[in-house]
Amino acid sequence: MAFEDLPIRRKLMTIILGTSAVVLLIVCSTFLGYEFITFRQASVQQLSTLGEIIATNSTAALAFDVPDDARAVLTALAAERHIVAACLYDKQGRLFAHYPSDAAESAFPAAPGADGYHFEAAHLVGFAPVVQVKGQRLGTLYLRSDMVALYDRLRLYGGIAVLAIAAASLVAYTLSRKLQQQISRPILALAETAKAVSIHRDYSVRALKFGQDELGLLTTAFNDMLAQIEEQNLALRRAYDDLRQTQQAILEQERLRALGQMASGIAHDINNTISPASLYAESLLEREPNLSARARAYLTTIQRVINDVAHTVSRLREFYRKREPQLTLAPVNLNQLVEQVTELTRAHWADTAQQHGVEIKMRMELAAMLPAVMGVESEIRDALTNIIFNAVDAMPEGGTITVRTSLMTARDPEGKSVPDFHAAVEIADTGVGMDEETKRRCLEPFFTTKGERGTGLGLAMVYGAIQRHDAKMEIDSAPGGGTTMRLLFPLPATAVEMPVAASAGTLVATHLRLLVVDDDPELLKSLADTLGDEGHEVMTAGGGQAGIDAFLAAQNAGRPFAAVITDLGMPMVDGRRVATAVKSASPRTPVFMLTGWGQGMADEGQIPADVDRMLTKPPKLRELREALASV
């Protein structure tokens, strides 16, 4: 494995051990080298001293030619075991005496060399002058010393050095195992963290910091980087979720708009269709006092059924009604609204449940003297309806729905009560309840626990409506413990008066000459019939253009109409153009417009310029009378 690929722990160990080994080797080599040189110098010194002694003692032997004496002097060298050979030459350079005495003469140099000592192979050899008096040389001494002492000593020192290096390496190894952690540990921790991050994509992990050195700074920087990535990741995710939700909401709006267009067409057609029935039934009930009790009962039923149909159709309107940013707030009596909603949804919670063989009870606990709140009745009604539907769905085994109104304080996010009072509507079921996850997400659009049956829009719409009302929504729920939904509406600064419903008195208007324009012949005939019964003189026109022509003809003939009642949606020439034509010919002639969209348009301030009053289909005789009374 190349050194670059070694794990950092081994790399550090190798560096520490290698460095200390090299340092020790250099130190030991230097020491040995120094020893070698100084020992050689010392050897030369020693040998020359010895030589001087021998030479001094050999002077007389050489001067007076006594080889025995010289031999005796040389024999003294036996005391120094490293001297392996020695000899004396006389003045003429002849071999005079030698040591050891039994050695062959050929073992010595034939003639003396230059004075001085030098190393020769494994020996230190040299020549020294033999002088008694300065200037009078008597002969030459030759000495040869082996270097065994040097090599013995070098061997000893070498052994010591090897032992020292081994011991030092062992200590260095033990120490470095401990010390290298100072560096390797933070790096390994970083590496581990980086690995964990890259494998699990978990940016919440943090590397452990060991100190304030560069590695510590690195760890801090790395952790900060992780924190940034985590933060940005979160921000990205949030932005992505927002975007996704917005896209879903737009898609859903588009779907709702298409649905709304369809619903508005159906509502229009149904309202047109049931209008004659409504008019005739009302007319008969009011105009025929001699009706049999049975006929009266049948007619009453027909009237109620038609009202129910009209009511049902009016709820379709909520689908296509555009939500205007500025709401037209009106005083709303929550108690009344709650009663209406429980009635409206009765089919759902009572009948449907019964079909499934379970029983759902509805309990009402309404606070007396509950002040009115400012709101849009239809939105609140829808919200309550939605909540009751959810409550029913949460109780597949049956149970009790408790609807409660009260004055209460809201809880702030920490769960403490805040002092201002709210009008509360509470709908509690005894159903399956929600776990934390569901509770947290239940307000998200398209979040549903009902599978294919749910759109995931119910509570989202409720939440939207609540927000538009500056109201609060509280959810108490636990799995198996039922769910309580609480809507808290702010109380207006001053108490508001509920408008008194207009009295439905039988207003007998003067006999008027009326022009009724509608493309639906059945509706046209029923209007002509009933208004005729009221005592009016009624002319009819089956289309917009026919209506305008009839009005202008009557005008020219000097018999103008007192009022014009026109349908809005007609082919070719619609109600708006009829109204415009009427007003341009006779500005003071009132124009009443009948429409399947009437109520919605009135609410939203869409009354066309030349129309005096909008009337919804199916038309009510009472409303018609009221309108005509103002003529």
Added chain:
Amino acid sequence: MALLTSIWRSAILRVARWLFALALLHAAAAQAAAPPPEYQLKAIFLFNFAQFVEWPPRATGGEQEPFVIGVLGDDPFGPYLDETVKGEKIGNHPMVVRRYRRAEEVGDCNVLFISRSESDRMGQIIAAFRGRSVLTVGDVDDFNRVGGIVRFVTEQGKIRLRIDVKAAQAAGLTISSKLLRSATLVTAEDK
């Protein structure tokens, strides 16, 4: 290289020296009757005594005073002694050889060789030098007995020294122990 050169140089010198010595020998032989060869060695010994004996300061005289080797009686050395001493110095003292016919002639003298020719009067001569710092040397048999300090003895073809330490001390001379070690010391019984 230096070693080699020095070896060569010494070899050349040695050969040259030998050639020179041979030439001198031939010259001497041509001049007179050749002296016995033992006297060549004895001449060297006489010269060497200068290195192993200490004279009292007044004996050697002041600076530049010569170191005198004297020969009393017939000179047996031929040219040897002159050759040996020629140009040599002991310390600052140049060495000279002086020859005397009679003891009375001997003046300042350090080493005095008393020739065999003076055998009959040996005792008188030596007695005459008693109290003077003169190293008396001779090769007659009873030289030590009559009070001579150093006697040359020929044993098995080798020249040996017999030294009377007491006589030397009486003459105020100090003889190096090294010289004494390679010599035979004269005891009272020997006399």
